[in-house]
Amino acid sequence: MATMTDVARRAGVSVSTVSYVLTGTRPISDATRDRVLAAMAELDYQPNAMARGLASRRSNIIGLLLPLTGRALGATETAFVTGATEAAREAGYHLMLCPVGTDDSDELQTLATQRLLDGFLVMEVQLSDRRVDLLRKLESPFVLIGRTEDPTGLACVDIDFDQTVDDAVAHLVQLGHEAVAYVNHSAASLASGYGPAKRTAAAFEAALRRHRITGVMVPTDDTATGGRQAIREARERCPRLTGVLVMNENAALGILAELREAGLDVPWDISVVSMVTSEVVADLASPALTAMTSPGSALGAAATRVLLKRLADGDGTTYEELLPCVLEVRGTSARPRKKK
Amino acid sequence: MATMTDVARRAGVSVSTVSYVLTGTRPISDATRDRVLAAMAELDYQPNAMARGLASRRSNIIGLLLPLTGRALGATETAFVTGATEAAREAGYHLMLCPVGTDDSDELQTLATQRLLDGFLVMEVQLSDRRVDLLRKLESPFVLIGRTEDPTGLACVDIDFDQTVDDAVAHLVQLGHEAVAYVNHSAASLASGYGPAKRTAAAFEAALRRHRITGVMVPTDDTATGGRQAIREARERCPRLTGVLVMNENAALGILAELREAGLDVPWDISVVSMVTSEVVADLASPALTAMTSPGSALGAAATRVLLKRLADGDGTTYEELLPCVLEVRGTSARPRKKK
DNA sequence: ATGAAAGCGCTAACAT
DNA sequence: ATGTTAGCGCTTTCAT
Numbered sequence: 001m002a003t004m005t006d007v008a009r010r011a012g013v014s015v016s017t018v019s020y021v022l023t024g025t026r027p028i029s030d031a032t033r034d035r036v037l038a039a040m041a042e043l044d045y046q047p048n049a050m051a052r053g054l055a056s057r058r059s060n061i062i063g064l065l066l067p068l069t070g071r072a073l074g075a076t077e078t079a080f081v082t083g084a085t086e087a088a089r090e091a092g093y094h095l096m097l098c099p100v101g102t103d104d105s106d107e108l109q110t111l112a113t114q115r116l117l118d119g120f121l122v123m124e125v126q127l128s129d130r131r132v133d134l135l136r137k138l139e140s141p142f143v144l145i146g147r148t149e150d151p152t153g154l155a156c157v158d159i160d161f162d163q164t165v166d167d168a169v170a171h172l173v174q175l176g177h178e179a180v181a182y183v184n185h186s187a188a189s190l191a192s193g194y195g196p197a198k199r200t201a202a203a204f205e206a207a208l209r210r211h212r213i214t215g216v217m218v219p220t221d222d223t224a225t226g227g228r229q230a231i232r233e234a235r236e237r238c239p240r241l242t243g244v245l246v247m248n249e250n251a252a253l254g255i256l257a258e259l260r261e262a263g264l265d266v267p268w269d270i271s272v273v274s275m276v277t278s279e280v281v282a283d284l285a286s287p288a289l290t291a292m293t294s295p296g297s298a299l300g301a302a303a304t305r306v307l308l309k310r311l312a313d314g315d316g317t318t319y320e321e322l323l324p325c326v327l328e329v330r331g332t333s334a335r336p337r338k339k340k
Numbered sequence: 341m342a343t344m345t346d347v348a349r350r351a352g353v354s355v356s357t358v359s360y361v362l363t364g365t366r367p368i369s370d371a372t373r374d375r376v377l378a379a380m381a382e383l384d385y386q387p388n389a390m391a392r393g394l395a396s397r398r399s400n401i402i403g404l405l406l407p408l409t410g411r412a413l414g415a416t417e418t419a420f421v422t423g424a425t426e427a428a429r430e431a432g433y434h435l436m437l438c439p440v441g442t443d444d445s446d447e448l449q450t451l452a453t454q455r456l457l458d459g460f461l462v463m464e465v466q467l468s469d470r471r472v473d474l475l476r477k478l479e480s481p482f483v484l485i486g487r488t489e490d491p492t493g494l495a496c497v498d499i500d501f502d503q504t505v506d507d508a509v510a511h512l513v514q515l516g517h518e519a520v521a522y523v524n525h526s527a528a529s530l531a532s533g534y535g536p537a538k539r540t541a542a543a544f545e546a547a548l549r550r551h552r553i554t555g556v557m558v559p560t561d562d563t564a565t566g567g568r569q570a571i572r573e574a575r576e577r578c579p580r581l582t583g584v585l586v587m588n589e590n591a592a593l594g595i596l597a598e599l600r601e602a603g604l605d606v607p608w609d610i611s612v613v614s615m616v617t618s619e620v621v622a623d624l625a626s627p628a629l630t631a632m633t634s635p636g637s638a639l640g641a642a643a644t645r646v647l648l649k650r651l652a653d654g655d656g657t658t659y660e661e662l663l664p665c666v667l668e669v670r671g672t673s674a675r676p677r678k679k680k
Numbered sequence: 681a682t683g684a685a686a687g688c689g690c691t692a693a694c695a696t
Numbered sequence: 697a698t699g700t701t702a703g704c705g706c707t708t709t710c711a712t
Contacts, residue, residue, distance in 0.1 A: 020691095026692095041681075053690090
């Protein structure tokens with residue numbers, strides 16, 4: 001394994017010159033640079049990451065804090081990881097997966113003080129998240145995916161739930177629907193103040209008013225069974241119902257199954273729009289789900305870019321970037337057929 | 341940020357003593373150790389990962405080579421990543437995600453010679469995989485998830501496809517099925533020599549013989565549409581068909597949809613067993629899919645353990661560990677009802 | 681059982 | 697534009 005000293009000797013220059021060729025932090029004459037580069041190539045030289053990190057106090061690695069609950073990651077999360085990883089690589093950084101939940105404060109403290117990571121991406125952010133407090137205290141640069149209660153002084157990248165709900169409702173209204181339901185996350189998460197649940201509930205109300213249509217919000221579990229119950233309840237509470245928005249993919253599939261068994265035709269009797277859904281899952285359903293596709297990979301890339309920017313600038317001001325889900329019309333939404 | 345020198349001074353010992361307390365590579369009297377530990381605690385000392393890595397030539401990080409194709413990772417892969425990450429953490433290691441496909445030789449070369457990673461886990465291994473050749477040449481320790489054509493001298497951890505297929509067929513036979521189809525991966529992947537496709541095809545033939553039943557193998561695309569076509573073809577070629585094994589989850593859902601539309605009752609008319617399927621996806625279907633659940637997270641953990649073992653022992657002998665998928669009977673398999 | 685000291689391979693002042 | 701050199705914070709011989 002050739003070292004920088006080897007390269008310097010071979011190129012007939014000093015080690016610092018070699019170093020500066022690598023980092024580009026001071027002007028080097030073309031002739032010298034060429035000689036150095038040639039020497040590197042001849043020796044198959046690769047800088048030692050550890051030595052670099054030690055001397056520069058930068059590892060060029062960012063950590064992705066992701067609670068690994070045992071159950072699988074959804075497609076959205078996966079896409080996020082992918083997007084973040086790619087964006088990091090393009091900037092010459094590496095991405096390290098760190099299974100750190102809100103409760104593993106010690107783990108995180110160790111990670112952050114080890115100086116192995118230059119900064120953090122924090123996934124699955126809770127409204128009140130201890131990881132945030134800790135990272136702040138330790139003065140580690142970080143970017144949140146999602147938002148805490150009070151985002152002052154934080155950098156957040158999140159789905160634009162307001163916009164997403166509004167776009168979904170607008171899609172149904174445009175098709176001629178006048179009574180729609182919104183099947184939200186569970187009552188429990190709503191009560192616990194889970195951000196997306198609360199924000200979408202409010203956005204739904206607002207959208208109903210804006211579009212002057214009626215509708216009901218039904219919280220339910222994020223399961224197929226939950227979806228089944230929710231659609232039954234929704235139809236009871238609002239018999240004229242012709243459209244439904246669903247927050248959770250599993251619930252969406254449950255709704256399709258329930259409607260089918262009730263002898264109703266999707267999309268002609270009832271349209272279903274799934275929110276924050278990945279393409280894969282949407283295609284699993286039949287008919288394929290009309291959905292608001294979550295910008296998973298774009299979110300990951302955006303978050304990474306924000307973090308790297310902050311690392312470079314030493315910037316720590318409040319920042320917020322919201323990306324809406326994009327409507328993909330597939331087979332479960334249509335103009336409702338006239339009743340009777 | 342306290343350094344080892346600070347700790348040494350505070351404890352009234354030399355730096356080397358502090359170091360040995362940390363690494364445990366030489367005996368320390370209890371009294372001294374206690375003083376050192378106390379000093380560390382008082383100073384909130386955390387060893388600097390970079391300095392450690394530079395001096396010891398070990399980063400305590402392993403890389404996970406995972407081609408990020410843009411499309412989402414399946415639940416099995418996700419579980420694998422989770423399992424590997426957890427296992428690494430338990431052993432005091434970190435896991436770094438490296439988006440490196442078979443074609444990114446340069447990327448991999450850089451990664452491996454940078455000395456940032458102690459070893460590699462290689463996912464989505466091709467029958468002939470250039471990453472394997474490269475890692476071997478660079479003498480980087482690594483473990484494959486999957487198998488190459490010739491596994492001599494390699495460490496592999498993989499799904500036991502033979503066992504899995506046999507278990508699935510046995511399940512159907514035991515229920516009384518006498519004519520079953522196997523819906524495999526696409527003809528293209530079969531032709532290209534994709535390992536799992538070839539191995540399961542062979543295992544299916546063997547299982548048919550062993551159980552003295554008839555059956556057909558139908559290759560198809562890994563999509564719902566592919567599944568639909570496949571089941572039509574299978575029923576044409578084998579009208580007495582009462583059971584079907586499916587290799588791909590999407591195809592499995594397509595098959596269910598097609599059968600339903602053809603007016604057939606699952607599982608009473610036709611049983612469906614999905615292979616290498618995750619629980620989440622199985623539950624998405626209605627009825628929930630009887631499936632051979634892939635040991636994703638166990639695979640990840642096993643692979644990590646093998647790699648760490650090799651790092652510790654400097655061992656490089658051939659090694660193979662196969663884990664079967666586990667049968668989970670859900671709603672799509674049953675004793676076939678008598679025809680006519 | 682403990683200490684002293686020589687690196688590990690690089691970056692970044694400080695020189696010229 | 698280039699060279700010299702003092703660290704970065706730790707591990708690990710070599711001593712005692």
